[in-house]
Amino acid sequence: MDDQERIEREGLACELVNNSTEPPAGVFCPGTFDTWACWPHTRAGETASAPCPAFVPGFSPELFAHKECMANGSWWLHPDTGRPWSNYTTCVKPEDDMTSIIAVFEAGYSISLVALLLSLGILFYFRSLRCARITVHMNLFASFALNNALWLAWYGFVVASADTVAANPAWCRALNATLQYALLTNYTWMLCEGVYLHTVLVSAFVSERRLLRALLAVGWLLPLPSAIVNAWRRTAAGDEICWADEGAPPLELAVIVCVAVLLNLAFLCNIVRVLCTKLRAGGGAGPSRPSATALHALRATCLLAPLLGLQYLLTPFRPQRTASWYLLYEYSAALTTSLQGLCVAILYCFCNGEVLAQLRRRWRVLTFRPRANSTTNTTVSVHCLGRLQFVRSAAPGAGEEKV
Known part of the structure; x- marks a missing residue:
């Protein structure tokens, strides 16, 4: 009903x-x-x-x-x-107050938003870093930044105001609809990351330009129909309380989320399989080789998991409020969800070797100051030596050894 x-x-x-x-x-x-x-x-x-x-x-x-x-x-x-x-x-019972959990969400989203905006600024500034892989990362960062900003607005203007929830104004429903779209773009762009990595690794002869165009369309346009259907359904049903509920997500939103996460899981398994195959084919058979291969596979899994959103597999079902581990689930979900933007910004921007090389090069340019005295002395010495050689060559008996 x-x-x-x-x-x-x-x-x-x-x-x-x-x-x-x-x-x-x-x-x-x-x-x-x-x-x-x-x-x-x-x-x-x-x-x-x-x-x-x-x-x-x-x-x-x-x-x-x-x-x-x-x-x-x-x-x-x-x-x-x-x-x-x-x-x-x-x-609301005092023990059921979600203020502390909301505070964790707000702190995590704020930290992630700052890191994501800084990452986007760095990648926009250094044009030499532009390539298909970095462009996909930048769109993922932009999706996370948009989602984090909208969540902060939701907590600040809707959740914090019981009057707004009761009045159910049009702007808070529009904010909810936009938030649902931004949330779906997070999953579609994580799916785009998985598609790009898998395609580049498995299909060596692929046009990155065409692939990038397809990913841009999928990342930003695929969630649009689902978000519109969800907003239309809620409007037709006359839903209140700013369309905020804790029930199961509607089908039009859940399908994209489930498909994106499951496909990324399949991509990750195949990426790790191909990586292990190439590592074994690289030679160096020995007793330590299997353990080294397993270590590389584990490292790849840990690095790709936050990029592909696979941490959501750990919290698929929300327990009832009466469950003993309800608060543990809420705090874990708050941390993993709100800090995902910070995690991908650190792994794929702040710790990126190409980005660090550009930052070091730019720092050397900004901090290098040639010493004026040394330059002047060198110039004067060169001019003096040239004049001395000219005088020697012009003098009578130049080149003859004098006793």
Whole structure:
């Protein structure tokens, strides 16, 4: 059952209950349904209470929300929106507060965003580094940076404001739709990284220009239909709370994510297989050769795993809040997800040999200052030696040894 069906069903039930209930004597606020909870007729100057909705992420249904009836018989209006407001801030248990986990997400996304922007600046500055491989890396960095910036905006403007979630304005729904698109581009560009590495390694005679054009289209355009379908479905269903939910991801989003991660897993297995085959074919048979091959394969796996997003295989299913390892899962997911951008920036930019060589070369150019005195002395000496040779050659008996 979608939100629109729930609102219609609960709205009719609330209306029936209030119509069958005798209102209090005197001035009172009429019973109403605010799409989350049903509020009864309430005497002026009193505060009504209702069970917290169970479908809202983070709310505990055993707690109660509140709604204040003013002395003139109208529900209290929020000063920012000018609309009747219900207090749902009491629906979160202190031990269920996700503030610390959100803080981990915000810190990780902020650090990753700075690293990604710095990496993009370095790669844009040194044009000599431009090639198909670096271009794919730059697009992946841009996708991560866009996703991280949107998540920070989501936490700062939506999650931190209960009024915004309750009001469900159009801009927060648009932000959610854009965020879903950016999140999908992360997976498609990780898939592009896997396709590029696998193609270059397995197919030596491939046009990198054509391959790069195809990857640009896949990375940025493939997620667009899924994001549009998801936004259209939520709009048609009348979903509220800024389209934020903790349920299973919809099919139109989950398909791309699952396909990208599983394909990258297959690519990684074949890349490691080809790498081990080439290492064995390189000669040097001996007792230490198998262990060296295994070490190279392990190193390649560790380096490629964050680039291909394979760490998401460790956290495919989210446990219930009542599970004993729920908080461990949340903190692990927060760290691995938010710091992935930092990890790929370090591995494929800050620790890249070509990038480091360009930075060292640029540093030597900026810090090299020739000594003026040494240059002047050298110039003067050269001129003096030339003049002396000219004088000797012009003098009578030049070249004759004198006793």
